[in-house]
Amino acid sequence: MSTETGTVAGNDTSRIHNIGYRSYDGVRLGRAYARRSLYSQTLRGSFGLGRSAKSKVLPMLLCGVMCLVSLILVAVAIATPGMTKLPIKYTDFAIYLQAVIGLFIASQAPQAVSRDLRFKSVPLYFSRPIERVDYVLAKFAAMTSALLILTGLPLVILFVGALLAKFDFADQAKGFGQGMVSVALLSVLFAGLGLVVAALTPRRGFGVAAVIAVLTITYGAVSTVQAIAWQTDSAGAITWLGLFSPITLIDGVQTAFLGATSAFPGGDGPGAAAGVVYLLVVLALVAGSYAVLMRRYRRVGL
Amino acid sequence: MYDPTVARLTYRALLGRRRAAILFVLPVFLVAIAVAVRAFAGADDGVASGVLGGFAIATMVPLIGVIAGTGAIGPEIDDGSIVYLLAKPVKRPTIIFTKLIVAVAVTMLFSALPTFVAGLILNGNGGQIAVAYTIAALVASIAYSALFLLLGTVSRHAVVFGLVYALVWEALFGSLVPGARTLSVQQWSLSVAEKVAGEGAVTSDVGLPLATVLLIGVTVVATWYAGQKLRALKLAGEE
Numbered sequence: 001m002s003t004e005t006g007t008v009a010g011n012d013t014s015r016i017h018n019i020g021y022r023s024y025d026g027v028r029l030g031r032a033y034a035r036r037s038l039y040s041q042t043l044r045g046s047f048g049l050g051r052s053a054k055s056k057v058l059p060m061l062l063c064g065v066m067c068l069v070s071l072i073l074v075a076v077a078i079a080t081p082g083m084t085k086l087p088i089k090y091t092d093f094a095i096y097l098q099a100v101i102g103l104f105i106a107s108q109a110p111q112a113v114s115r116d117l118r119f120k121s122v123p124l125y126f127s128r129p130i131e132r133v134d135y136v137l138a139k140f141a142a143m144t145s146a147l148l149i150l151t152g153l154p155l156v157i158l159f160v161g162a163l164l165a166k167f168d169f170a171d172q173a174k175g176f177g178q179g180m181v182s183v184a185l186l187s188v189l190f191a192g193l194g195l196v197v198a199a200l201t202p203r204r205g206f207g208v209a210a211v212i213a214v215l216t217i218t219y220g221a222v223s224t225v226q227a228i229a230w231q232t233d234s235a236g237a238i239t240w241l242g243l244f245s246p247i248t249l250i251d252g253v254q255t256a257f258l259g260a261t262s263a264f265p266g267g268d269g270p271g272a273a274a275g276v277v278y279l280l281v282v283l284a285l286v287a288g289s290y291a292v293l294m295r296r297y298r299r300v301g302l
Numbered sequence: 303m304y305d306p307t308v309a310r311l312t313y314r315a316l317l318g319r320r321r322a323a324i325l326f327v328l329p330v331f332l333v334a335i336a337v338a339v340r341a342f343a344g345a346d347d348g349v350a351s352g353v354l355g356g357f358a359i360a361t362m363v364p365l366i367g368v369i370a371g372t373g374a375i376g377p378e379i380d381d382g383s384i385v386y387l388l389a390k391p392v393k394r395p396t397i398i399f400t401k402l403i404v405a406v407a408v409t410m411l412f413s414a415l416p417t418f419v420a421g422l423i424l425n426g427n428g429g430q431i432a433v434a435y436t437i438a439a440l441v442a443s444i445a446y447s448a449l450f451l452l453l454g455t456v457s458r459h460a461v462v463f464g465l466v467y468a469l470v471w472e473a474l475f476g477s478l479v480p481g482a483r484t485l486s487v488q489q490w491s492l493s494v495a496e497k498v499a500g501e502g503a504v505t506s507d508v509g510l511p512l513a514t515v516l517l518i519g520v521t522v523v524a525t526w527y528a529g530q531k532l533r534a535l536k537l538a539g540e541e
Contacts, residue, residue, distance in 0.1 A: 058462060099469050107462050205376050205461040209369050210324055212465050217328065220361035221335055224353055225342075231352075232343045 035134040038125070042142035046108040047149075055111075062104045063150055066097060070154035074161025085171070086162055090179025091260035093158070094151050094186055098247045101190065102215040104150055105143070109194030110207030112139055118202035122297070136293045143195055147187035155179045178258040186250045189282055190215075192289030193246060199296045218245035223265075230265035239270045243281055252278040305392055305400045312374050312404040324369060325408070328362050329416030336420035347431060350424035351504065354417060354435040359488060363413045363442050364468035370412070371450025372460040374405040379535070380458065388535070395529035402451055402525055409443035434499035442491035445517050448524040449487065455531040483507040490517045 041050070047063070048056030070093065077086050094101060116122050125135055159176040163169065197214055198207040222245040229237045242248035242264060254260035256275020261267060270278055316322070336353060343349050375398075378384040387397065417439045421432020449467075453460040475482040476489070483489045484507065493506035493513035506513070 058459070099474050103462070103466060103469065106465065107459075203377065203380075205372060205380065205459075206369075208461045208465065209365070212469070213324060213328070213365055216361060216469060217331065217365065220357050221331065224356045225335060225339060227356070228339055228343055228349050228352060231349065232346075234342070237342075 031129045031131075031134065034128050034130045035138050038130070038135065038138040039142045039145075042112050042139055043145050046112060046143065046146035058107050059104065062100050062107075063153070065100055066150060066154045067157060069093075069097060070157040070161075074158060074165075077161060077167075078165045083165070083167075085167055086158055089260060090155055090158060090175045091182050091254045091258055092263070093154060093179065094183050095247065095251055095263050097154075098219070099216075101147070101151060101186070102212060105147060105190045105194040106208050106211040106215070108146060109143060109191070109198040109211055110201075110204045112143055113195055113199045114202055114204045114207045117199070118204070132294060132297050136290065136297060139195060140191060140290065140293065143191035144187045147191055148184060151183035151187060152180060155183065175259075178254070178260070182250060182254040182258050182260065185253060185282060186247075188286050189246055189250065192286050192293075196289045196292045196296075199293060215246060219247050221245070222248050227265050235266060235268060238264055238266065238268065239274050242270065243278065246285075249278055249282050249285075253282060303396055303399050304403060305396055308387070308392065308397055308400040309404050311387075312401050313408075315377065316370060316373050316404065316408050325366060325412045328366060329412055332358055332362055332416045332420050333423065336423040340423055345425040345428065347425055347429050350421060350428070350431050351435075353424060354421055354431065355492070355504070358413070358417045358420060359435060359438055359442065359492065360473065363409070363417075363439050364446060364472065364488070365465075366413045367409050367443065367446030368450050368461060368464040368468060370405045370408040371447045372454040372464055374401040374447075374451055374454065376454040376460050379454070384535070388532075394532040395526075398451065398455075398525060398529040398532055402448055402528075405447035405451055406444050409447050410440055413443055414439040430499045431504070434495040434504050437498055438491040438495035438504075441494050441517060442487055445487045445490065445521050448521040448528075452524040452528040452531070455528045455535070480507065484512075487517075487520070489513070 044050050047059045073087050077083055088096070116125070122135075126132070155176060158179075159172060162172045162176075193214060194211050197211045201207045201210065222241055226238050226241050226248075229235070229241065239252075242252045248264070251260070251263055252270045253275060255262040255264075255269025256272055256278060260269070262269030317325070335357065339349060339353055375384070378387065388394070414436050418432055418436040421427060421435055425431060427433060450460065450464045453464050457463055471482060472486045472488050476486055489506050489508045490513040492504060493508045493510050494517075495504045496506045497510055498504075508516075
């Protein structure tokens with residue numbers, strides 16, 4: 001590559017001056033690298049890393065609350081003499097702290113997608129060698145990982161605490177495994193729903209409200225109607241009502257397959273047959289949110 | 303103290319486009335649940351109280367309050383267009399007061415009215431339950447709007463903090479720590495409802511005199527402080 005300034009041969013009236021611009025001849029990192037970067041930046045961003053101090057406050061606080069609760073449970077388990085297991089099941093943890101998880105996804109999902117839409121930086125992403133599917137998958141995977149960290153970390157603390165307290169290893173390992181599968185499922189489901197709602201609006205504040213509305217309104221409605229069904233002795237309806245809100249879906253799946261105790265009124269979760277329906281609805285919702293996201297980003301110019 | 307132009311602009315910001323959708327969906331949802339429950343369980347005071355107290359007052363009113371309260375001023379501060387409003391010869395407390403009136407009106411319209419309709423559907427206002435919860439929703443609308451309007455002027459993350467208050471403080475701590483219920487708009491408004499409804503239909507943990515004082519106090523102080531914040535508003539760039 002020549003960098004000398006000079007003239008290119010030509011006739012006297014028209015000549016092109018070479019003023020030394022060089023074309024890029026370094027390594028091109030390609031599509032996979034761009035996808036990985038988008039993933040890691042979104043994941044870091046959802047905990048406020050690499051962003052301003054103010055935006056670290058909320059995610060770190062929520063993560064801290066989750067860990068603090070599990071530390072307290074471990075402390076209780078170790079300090080109380082004669083205990084043979086943790087005060088709560090691994091699978092119950094996420095159900096109890098669903099408000100914290102809901103707030104996390106509500107505050108971070110719009111952070112991941114709404115600002116790209118609002119400041120019209122989506123076309124810039126697609127001017128890189130990434131496709132629509134890369135963007136959607138990277139955001140989806142990053143949000144899922146962020147939720148998995150938020151919900152998995154307290155379970156790890158519980159597990160380590162249970163081992164320190166010398167509880168039965170096989171029993172604890174089984175419970176821990178079941179808990180991790182359940183929170184993994186929860187993370188994928190919540191990430192999908194959160195991103196879909198957030199991607200529909202370029203307004204961050206409105207996105208937050210919409211995500212939380214989807215999660216709490218459905219839960220509030222389902223649990224209210226379930227309580228009424230319990231009072232009026234129509235226990236059969238309780239099982240099917242659980243299909244209509246994300247957290248009761250997870251509750252149903254883990255009650256049917258992962259040895260959890262249901263938080264439904266009466267404590268009767270779905271059996272194996274109804275559990276299959278629950279699992280199918282969860283998988284359909286995840287696939288559906290992926291499809292909606294892909295559709296949403298078909299028109300990049302917005 | 304009331305500026306019709308500011309009010310008109312705020313109404314249009316609140317009820318325009320997508321933001322209105324969520325405001326319409328929630329009441330429709332409540333009424334649909336009321337119809338389903340009535341068909342399912344028949345008319346029953348306990349059930350009606352459960353739906354109105356557990357869903358309408360505990361979930362729907364705070365959410366609509368957050369959307370209307372922060373939505374009245376938040377987006378304008380967020381995108382910087384508030385400067386055009388502040389540059390006009392309108393007193394800043396007047397702007398806040400007008401926006402408060404609009405937010406209160408919208409919250410009342412979308413929360414108290416559906417609560418009343420749902421109450422009528424559930425048990426035809428037996429035991430004054432529908433009226434009691436409607437009054438609770440009306441009272442709560444005023445306090446929530448003032449509180450969340452203040453949040454909108456204080457923080458860029460007003461919606462999140464409003465939701466943290468409504469969901470974590472009122473719902474989670476309120477159910478675990480009895481003391482937290484004394485400092486909850488929901489309980490204050492329920493204590494007003496308790497006075498209206500028949501004995502035992504509505505329960506609140508706060509006495510009526512204390513609740514009234516706190517409700518009025520919070521509304522007045524929040525509105526006054528929001529006016530002060532707007533007087534010295536600093537426009538920050540996007541973080």
